[in-house]
Amino acid sequence: xxxxxxxxxxxxxxxxxxxxxxxxxxxxxxxxxxxxxxxxxxxxxxxxxxxxxxxxxxxxxxxxxxxxxxxxxxxxxxxxxxxxxxxxxxxxxxxxxxxxxxxxxxxxxxxxxxxxxxxxxxxxxxxxxxxxxxxxxxxxxxxxxxxxxxxxxxxxxxxxxxxxxxxxxxxxxxxxxxxxxxxxxxxxxxxxxxxxxxxxxxxxxxxxxxxxxxxxxxxxxxxxxxxxxxxxxxxxxxxxxxxxxxxxxxxxxxxxxxxxxxxxxxxx
Amino acid sequence: xxxxxxxxxxxxxxxxxxxxxxxxxxxxxxxxxxxxxxxxxxxxxxxxxxxxxxxxxxxxxxxxxxxxxxxxxxxxxxxxxxxxxxxxxxxxxxxxxxxxxxxxxxxxxxxxxxxxxxxxxxxxxxxxxxxxxxxxxxxxxxxxxxxxxxxxxxxxxxxxxxxxxxxxxxxxxxxxxxxxxxxxxxxxxxxxxxxxxxxxxxxxxxxxxxxxxxxxxxxxxxxxxxxxxxxxxxxxxxxxxxxxxxxxxxxxxxxxxxxxxxxxxxxx
Numbered sequence: 001x002x003x004x005x006x007x008x009x010x011x012x013x014x015x016x017x018x019x020x021x022x023x024x025x026x027x028x029x030x031x032x033x034x035x036x037x038x039x040x041x042x043x044x045x046x047x048x049x050x051x052x053x054x055x056x057x058x059x060x061x062x063x064x065x066x067x068x069x070x071x072x073x074x075x076x077x078x079x080x081x082x083x084x085x086x087x088x089x090x091x092x093x094x095x096x097x098x099x100x101x102x103x104x105x106x107x108x109x110x111x112x113x114x115x116x117x118x119x120x121x122x123x124x125x126x127x128x129x130x131x132x133x134x135x136x137x138x139x140x141x142x143x144x145x146x147x148x149x150x151x152x153x154x155x156x157x158x159x160x161x162x163x164x165x166x167x168x169x170x171x172x173x174x175x176x177x178x179x180x181x182x183x184x185x186x187x188x189x190x191x192x193x194x195x196x197x198x199x200x201x202x203x204x205x206x207x208x209x210x211x212x213x214x215x216x217x218x219x220x221x222x223x224x225x226x227x228x229x230x231x232x233x234x235x236x237x238x239x240x241x242x243x244x245x246x247x248x249x250x251x252x253x254x255x256x257x258x259x260x261x262x263x264x265x266x267x268x
Numbered sequence: 269x270x271x272x273x274x275x276x277x278x279x280x281x282x283x284x285x286x287x288x289x290x291x292x293x294x295x296x297x298x299x300x301x302x303x304x305x306x307x308x309x310x311x312x313x314x315x316x317x318x319x320x321x322x323x324x325x326x327x328x329x330x331x332x333x334x335x336x337x338x339x340x341x342x343x344x345x346x347x348x349x350x351x352x353x354x355x356x357x358x359x360x361x362x363x364x365x366x367x368x369x370x371x372x373x374x375x376x377x378x379x380x381x382x383x384x385x386x387x388x389x390x391x392x393x394x395x396x397x398x399x400x401x402x403x404x405x406x407x408x409x410x411x412x413x414x415x416x417x418x419x420x421x422x423x424x425x426x427x428x429x430x431x432x433x434x435x436x437x438x439x440x441x442x443x444x445x446x447x448x449x450x451x452x453x454x455x456x457x458x459x460x461x462x463x464x465x466x467x468x469x470x471x472x473x474x475x476x477x478x479x480x481x482x483x484x485x486x487x488x489x490x491x492x493x494x495x496x497x498x499x500x501x502x503x504x505x506x507x508x509x510x511x512x513x514x515x516x517x518x519x520x521x522x523x524x525x526x527x528x529x530x531x532x533x534x535x536x
Binding site for chain 1: 297298299300334336337338339340341343361363364366367368397399401450451453454455531532533
């Protein structure tokens with residue numbers, strides 16, 4: 001993974017934090033935040049993009065705030081771009097987290113142990129109650145350029161089945177995102193940004209199994225998926241041993257987009 | 269419909285508005301609101317609960333704000349109870365509306381034409397930018413007691429296909445709620461709070477048709493619905509002409525709840 005390092009927060013020039021805090025109280029909406037669950041898929045399964053606040057031995061979801069005159073969706077797109085370099089990815093609001101106790105700020109403060117007065121404005125900003133809207137992005141890990149923000153030291157993919165301890169309610173936010181994907185998999189096509197251009201039926205089944213966290217019957221899976229019609233089967237190469245290889249498929253983007261809008265209905 | 273009348277806003281004692289505004293800036297989260305799309309079903313189809321601000325010739329969704337220490341879901345439950353008297357209803361967050369221009373406050377102000385200084389604090393509160401989380405409730409109209417809030421004059425069911433002009437982006441919020449129901453109908457059971465305890469297959473089909481806004485094939489509908497197993501068919505009464513009447517069904521609440529949690533999956 002591409003990993004960038006900033007200096008230790010205490011040693012970092014305060015001007016970026018200062019200007020963020022000044023911005024915070026004048027340029028952002030109070031009490032509103034965005035958390036992005038950015039999910040990629042590779043041979044090890046599903047991965048989620050996390051930022052490391054090394055000072056706190058704490059990992060967090062990429063997130064941010066909403067400018068006074070910025071649409072919330074635009075803020076999410078901006079944050080996704082800042083952290084991954086990606087502009088065109090599947091990005092969708094999935095849930096808004098509004099529990100009073102969702103952020104244990106006292107716990108956060110304990111880890112932070114700020115001794116210097118200069119951190120006070122930052123703490124004042126952070127200790128507000130925030131209602132956070134979760135956005136979900138499914139991305140091609142190979143096209144991402146994980147980039148830490150000015151508060152964090154590194155930005156890394158972490159396997160979803162083996163996550164480090166996460167800040168605030170970020171573990172819950174990821175679980176809610178996965179719950180949404182598991183529901184959506186039943187009425188929306190999935191895989192376009194997660195799989196390579198050409199893939200086998202087994203590759204697609206493994207993706208579904210990673211999401212659903214259970215094994216699926218091969219014959220049944222193939223039958224159901226093919227019936228939906230969003231896959232094109234490619235002709236096998238006639239030369240060499242290719243005829244013994246499994247069929248390759250690619251997504252039929254027209255049909256895929258159609259089902260993405262219309263939904264795969266049992267009734268409609 | 270039960271209809272209650274308050275006095276004209278200009279003639280109403282200001283103390284309630286004053287105290288709301290005082291509350292607003294001290295007791296509620298700034299810039300955060302809730303809008304409820306409360307849907308009921310009767311022989312005329314789907315209906316949505318709306319409040320009438322007679323002074324503005326304007327209808328609005330029931331909504332409100334979140335107390336400083338109140339969970340957002342609790343605020344939604346409180347608002348639903350205040351407007352309908354209902355405590356136990358299907359109530360679910362469905363989308364958060366965060367566009368910068370979602371509330372045309374200038375337009376609102378034009379209709380309001382406040383000449384008195386006493387309205388200024390109220391205007392200051394209302395003219396903030398609000399990000400609003402939409403909650404959807406499907407309720408039994410017969411069990412509701414529509415109740416206006418202190419700002420509005422009446423609270424009425426309006427047919428969803430013939431809505432009056434609505435405040436701000438409330439029409440869009442209703443459309444988004446319907447979009448969600450149309451998607452959910454494909455992976456969740458529906459009808460428990462909308463239909464009477466016993467109903468015919470035709471009643472259920474009509475409900476689905478009202479939601480999907482299209483006709484469904486009778487045989488196909490019956491086959492698909494029965495396959496899901498959340499209906500119990502009742503024995504016909506043997507006396508009189510009852511044997512010629514269509515079968516009555518009721519929801520099997522155990523299976524219904526199970527599917528509500530698990531989802532009706534095409535794959536899982």
